[in-house]
Amino acid sequence: MRSLLAAPLCALLVAPPAHPHAHPVPDLDGATIPQLVSRMDEGTLTSVDLTRAYLRRIGTVDRLVRSVLVVNPGALRQAAESDRRRAAGRAKGLMDGIPVLLKDNIDTRAMGSTAGSRALHVPPRDDAALVTRLREAGAVVLGKTNLSEWANFRSTRSTSGWSGVGGQTNSPYVLDRNPCGSSSGAAAAVAASLAQVAVGTETDGSIVCPAGQNGVVGLKPTLGLVSADGIVPVSSRQDTAGPLARHVVDAAVLMSALSGVDHVAALSSAGLRGARVGVWRKAGRNAEVDRVVRSAVDALRTAGATVVEVDLPHQDEIEAAEFPALLTEFKHDLERYLGTRPGVPGTLRELIAFNEADPVELSRFGQELFLEAVNAPPPTDPVYREQRRTATALARRSIDETLAAHRLDVIMAPANGPAWKTGYGAGDAFEIGSSTPAAVAGYPNATVPAGFAGPLPIGVSFMAGHRADAAVLGFAAAFERSTRARGAPTYLPTTP
Template sequence: MSWGSTARRAGVAALVAVLLVPSAPAGAARLELDSATIPHLVRELDAGRLTSVDLTRAYLRRIDTVDRAVRSVLAVDPTALRQAAESDRRRRDGRARGPLDGIPLLLKDNIDTRGLATTAGSRALRVPPRDDAELVTRLRAAGAVVLGKTNLSEWSNFRSTRSISGWSAVGGQTHNPHVLDRSPCGSSSGSGAAVAASLAQVAVGTETDGSIVCPAGVNGIVGLKPTLGVVSADGIVPISSRQDTAGPMARHVVDAAVLMSVLDRRRAPYELTPGALRGARVGVWRWAGHSPEVGRVVASAVEVLRRAGATVVDVELAHQEEIRAAEWPALLSEFRHDVERYLATRPGAPRTLAELIAFNERDPVELSRFGQEVFLLARDAPPITDPGYVERRRTATALAKRSIDEVMTAHDLDVIVSPTNTPAPRTDRAARVTRARSSAPAAVSGYPNATVPAGFVGDLPVGLSFLGGHGEDVRVLRLAAAFEQAAAARRPPRYLPG
């Protein structure tokens, strides 16, 4: 779909009034969805000035209108209003389940959700799963309202070397709400674009390497890639159990913290501390290769950190080329093993990677935009019992951990910051990857990585990543929240046609 035609530009312009002013729920005329946080919504709900039904209905209206331009939502849960009504009854009876009760959210469509097809963007997985993923069970127990499922880069960008971020055979092409002909980045592209466009209060994405932080960065929102294992991966279409994790995507760090407090199996308290940057030691990894405009965003962010009371030192993270060289072939072996184990849980779906490849070859849509070279490479990759694979995985993980641990220790750092993304390129075959190099160390080591809006290059957002040590998810979010408050860099999307 091209956004360059006169007719389409006129059509987008006609939607601008709806798009730029997120509609308030009935009975809450002063509530702006874009700026409202979960704590604020809970206060309104508790005071009886807002109901979950009204809030859910407002988000469903925006999906119905705004998503005609963004195309980020694959399916709406037909029970959403019923879920909201049940939340309102609990609250009236004094049985509210916590800060997520009655809050509408979206789930990336590689997360098993009972009653909704969990497709990973593939037409091969259109039969719904029998059960919820463990994280969905936790969300339902907390009273969250599941609005529906978001589009993604098909198979989480792991089917082709030439795949297009935000495109799937099931959902078509998702658009960046800031500039509609720009990439929403992958693979949690639908979750990132939907949250930026105020189609839900929060969303859940997943990441193997960059797939939460990149769409969060290019869509101008907050994203957290948690420490590996903190969030259950049960019931999630995998790439690699050695790197995959789900995590929160939100417009505000506090909302990511609330969502994370439910997702985290450790039940860790995600309490944010005002002024957390005062006295903190922050390493800045600028990495070479990005544009001077991104460099100016980073320089501005460094000044914000200093004004907030942080001591800032420049650092370099070693071993990056070796990490990348070992990670890719390791992922190929892991994908075949892990995806076939997952497919065994999905009656009616292909059972093996070879059967998936054959399905795609027969299907009239699957290979219409790009091929399946990565599937073919994974099919022929050595098994995870192969000594060569074992050594590659050991090398990748060990060097990724060292790249962070050694710098943190040498400089006595609380966190490392780095640009999250380059400005989103136009959505086409030639410009698929927009993530920065900062995603790999945290992704491969299994360490936490949070991104927060830091500024703009023209009309396109750039995020700042906060990388921490193993298990330091709470600290990373605290420092990210302090930066968010000091920088105030986020602004709502304008849905420019490009």
Template sequence: MELLAADLDQATIPLLARRMAEGELTSAALTAAYLRRIAEVDPLLRAVLAIDPTAPHQAEESDRRRARGQARGLLDGIPVLLKDNIDTRGLATTAGSRALRVPPGADAPVVTRLRDAGAVLLGKTNMTEWGNFRSPWATSGWSAVGGQTANPHVLDRTPCGSSSGSAVAVAASLAQVAVGTETNGSIVSPAGHAGVVGFKPTPGRISNAGIVPITSLRDTAGPMARHVVDAAILMAAMEGGDQVFTPGTLRGARVGVWRRTGFDADVDRVVASAVELLRDHGATAVDVELPYQDLVHAADRPAMVAEFRHDLERYLRTRPGAPRTMRELVEFNEDDPVELSVFGQELFHEAGKTLSLSDPVHLRRRRTATELARRSIDEVLAAHRLDVIMAPTNGPAWLARGSDPAGPRTALPAAVAGYPNTSVPAGFAGPLPIGVSFIGGRGADDAVLRRAAAFEEASRARRTPAYLPSTP
């Protein structure tokens, strides 16, 4: 049967898996439906960089497994898109850069896990070039390889980044789920702007080998989905574990509310509404402030730049035909007709002058940033006996080629601490989505997902994108 866009928008992985198990749906039909969506809708969005030509064959293989009673789990036969900084055999992995157009020779471990789970890998998604780490003035969602990805809710607005294409593709039903990556907000921020779910897990749960790095200390892949249950199932498959998920409840939960008021009136309104919803469903909401944020940022930024050079040059040595050093990348960009057409490479220049990772100054910066980020969360959780902290993920999306206004910027503490963070749709500023983030302490990944699922069920805030050309 032909699946309509509305069917795809509302469907969850458990529902699709059940229909396939009962013979009402095939992976081949599901995959064909998503490929049609990409052909019809993506010219507006530029979220998908490349289609894997083997996707229909992957789907047919899944159907044959299921017919033999050998389905590999809930993700078997489910179409997935991958951010284009994740090594994928046979497909270019560019991180948005024309310098990396020769495909890698092998899959990243996370891709191997997805293949083992039976996922249908549809292709690769656009991203902010080099993970938004080439210039402080990078244009979110733009890369020299893929151009500018559009926000599906209002097409002239930013999708944010750097997992821009993955968030937009999920919001627009171009795949059931997608994989993003995060170092500092690159999953949760575009998820908030696209009105979908994004989960940044504790680094180390998923191997970051074969992922174009910023800093291997905390780079991590993570799931992006229209529903928390799908994000949890994809997360389990990426780890190689059990794909069963049980949502939690808000009743009895103690939630710290980091409001970040004063940045935007619509954000304040959405957070206030989310607090009322928490209380209506039996949670206790306590206003909190997370300390040390300026100190964390001041120590973390120069440490990241040093780690970026070291880790990226190590990765480049695995890519045949690519530049080998930061200096060679700078020279490539200077000679290329497209690379520097929208923004510069100031961070590349800065990275070329950084300290070694064994330098005492660098070690002190990294230790300071990590310890203070962890204290900022741990102390607040302990002082108020909290289960999680809730904060606004994002403000309303700005014009795609405009400057990034000051926003709530709540991704930093969990990112630097290495703690879990998930963003869930919570409301709107006109037609533009606003998300809230649920942040947990050390190792609280599953608890964060369960609370996020309970909030999602109570709020039902997600909307299908309207593809408006613009808004005042």
């Protein structure tokens, strides 16, 4: 087990040298999983080659981005096992031999699981269920990524991408800009080509915002499609893990492995011609976002889609009910999870006391949400039960009724605004997002790059109804093919 109180791994890791007999590695930024698997099947690339290449990039590029907390010491062994399976004709599928990073609120025995907090210094006893699925699929678990501590549910003034364990993760596009959160390290690492794909988690916005802000693809799946067993919770009524990738097809491949449901097959026939797309513009909040959304609408129409302007109802009521419900769920679900982690604080009160005594934890911002949640009513409380019922029902109605009223196939909305400068004390300068309806409803939401505000990426999200995950990925893939909007990171120190 690593020391969680030591310097960040990005400052310590020495990149492994290339093997003298290694095959040439393709452009990591541009290569898709199917392309890599094709080369491995041909014998012109091995999983060991690919894993070494990513480890080298972590050892060099992550000094700037600070997204990776720890590298799995068994990664090259897992890659070699994959190569032996493939040589024997026993490859397990498209994820076999593919390096994947995991957000560090996902339990792994060998690498720990901290949720960014120094309090969770004793590793869990078991791997999360999704980690077992990935191993069964033959994936190479490359390491763990930094996150907004406690998934951004500790302080009303938290800074996304900061944790007591990992410090501050930076945007790989402009280093003094914020990567959004809470899956900050997972999204930034994928954007910087530090792994082929990563697994993030979301309660409300924690996959789709960092995906948009880091110029990558993210899917917040239908609630329950991916097991949440062994993930540090905020709320069992909204939490889900999901994929982050540079290409929609890679997100679909990873999602298939996480869920056991094929999300790849539908991509080949997915298209925008004849589709009816509702556009929830959220206009007037940022001129650059408005411009990118106008360009996205033009691309939809050029590709043959019918575009219908929509405004999702009930948003104020949803947000008013969601937050107090989350406070109750956080206290209940977190304390239940802490009971599986011997050697760490077992209650929210004990975590509050730990933070007050720790020299790092409260150095950047406080724990106002912890202090609110500790006094939240139990899940049996009738006021809480009405809040949750209201939030979930209205969120589902906001999407279902909009889809039905306009005979829509999908709804598109801006995923993020331009990344703000990272700072401490006042919290994130969050300006625009569209994650709440799908997050509270438990419906799928796929974000895909759509353009730039100067050097800063802007994404759009596609959302639809219950278990429409393959459909929203299909629309995201068709949009990706039509626009080719993604560009590789530039690692600028600041904007001009």
